[in-house]
Amino acid sequence: MQLAELKVRLASFPRLPLAEYPTPMELLPRLSQELGRPVFVKRDDEIGPGLGGNKTRKLEYLLGEAQQRKARKVVTFGGLQSNHARITAAAAHQCGMEPHLFYFERRPARLTGNLLLNELLGARLHFVPLGAGSDGSMTLETTIRLVRWLAALQVGPHYFIPVGGHTWRGCLGYASAALEIDEQARLLGIENAWLVTAAGSGGTLAGLMAGLALLGSPLRLLGIDVGKLWKGFPVSIAALATEICARLGQPNPFDASQVPIIENTYVGARYGAPSPQGLAAIKRLARLEGLLLDPVYTAKAFAGLLDLAEGGVDCGSAATLGSQRQPRLGSDEPLIFLHTGGLPALFAFDGQEILHG
Numbered sequence: 001m002q003l004a005e006l007k008v009r010l011a012s013f014p015r016l017p018l019a020e021y022p023t024p025m026e027l028l029p030r031l032s033q034e035l036g037r038p039v040f041v042k043r044d045d046e047i048g049p050g051l052g053g054n055k056t057r058k059l060e061y062l063l064g065e066a067q068q069r070k071a072r073k074v075v076t077f078g079g080l081q082s083n084h085a086r087i088t089a090a091a092a093h094q095c096g097m098e099p100h101l102f103y104f105e106r107r108p109a110r111l112t113g114n115l116l117l118n119e120l121l122g123a124r125l126h127f128v129p130l131g132a133g134s135d136g137s138m139t140l141e142t143t144i145r146l147v148r149w150l151a152a153l154q155v156g157p158h159y160f161i162p163v164g165g166h167t168w169r170g171c172l173g174y175a176s177a178a179l180e181i182d183e184q185a186r187l188l189g190i191e192n193a194w195l196v197t198a199a200g201s202g203g204t205l206a207g208l209m210a211g212l213a214l215l216g217s218p219l220r221l222l223g224i225d226v227g228k229l230w231k232g233f234p235v236s237i238a239a240l241a242t243e244i245c246a247r248l249g250q251p252n253p254f255d256a257s258q259v260p261i262i263e264n265t266y267v268g269a270r271y272g273a274p275s276p277q278g279l280a281a282i283k284r285l286a287r288l289e290g291l292l293l294d295p296v297y298t299a300k301a302f303a304g305l306l307d308l309a310e311g312g313v314d315c316g317s318a319a320t321l322g323s324q325r326q327p328r329l330g331s332d333e334p335l336i337f338l339h340t341g342g343l344p345a346l347f348a349f350d351g352q353e354i355l356h357g
Helices: 003-011 029-035 055-068 083-094 113-120 140-154 172-188 203-215 233-247 276-289 298-310 318-322 343-348 351-356
Strands: 025-027 039-043 073-077 098-103 124-127 194-199 220-225 335-339
Touching (some): 003 172, 003 203, 025 172, 029 039, 039 172, 055 083, 055 172, 083 113, 083 343, 113 124, 113 343, 172 203, 172 335, 194 203, 194 298, 203 220, 203 233, 220 298, 276 298, 298 335
Parallel strands (some): 194 220
Antiparallel strands (some): 025 039
């Protein structure tokens, strides 16, 4: 599909502007020198309300539809340090809607990080300690259906947003971002780059898969699983990417084996808990480049990027990625890290653990 046609089709969907684009793509000079290859960071951490982050792009399409439907309440869910929940709370208030946030854990004795900001933003917090979906025993789709049912009982009429904006409409935001990233990479002369992102609910990865495929972009995509949260995760991502392409008018069926994701390897003990590799990545990037990561999402993904750039085995096909072989990100190809935000989560953990964990 031609770039101009894809832009027209994206523009046909309701959208509520929440940020200015394009976001910067910045060279990390000192890290590039250490790795012996160009490393760039795409600054989606800098966009949107409530301290921002990548979910802003999804919420533009989701809240655009919510406004069109004249919704008065918005419901979503996530982990205790969900960036998506925080940005939803902030953006919903900008639209005059009442945000309701569901969590499948007990209410902590002390609200920190994103939870503190959600309280400050006046979101209604619902803690339902069922542990649903947090141990990888349920599919993403099953969990979404469960929360829909609970929300209908507890909130009444509302506009429902799945975890992470995991819908074809929300992920149009990252189909659109794929155009932006591809254009920036071409201007920088790094069309053969690897594009690496964290994968929590998988919507960002699905949107990028669809957008890059529709463009025929030479960028190579890789998602790093940061949660070990969902049963059949690649199946969900493939189905979502397939639907995005269909909605944009060009069917492109994806199979789970084509999803470029590494599951489990860089998660650590569990979702939401800092990993030793992630904490090392936080300190390394902060001290080299003055760039901050969070321990829940971006640190684990960046730890994967560093490990794969400095070791591992050679990359194979997309099917190889899906079958859990650990690839190596080439030898000299440029790297682009999609910084999805999440800084508030840094303040939800003990400082000594972050510095010395």
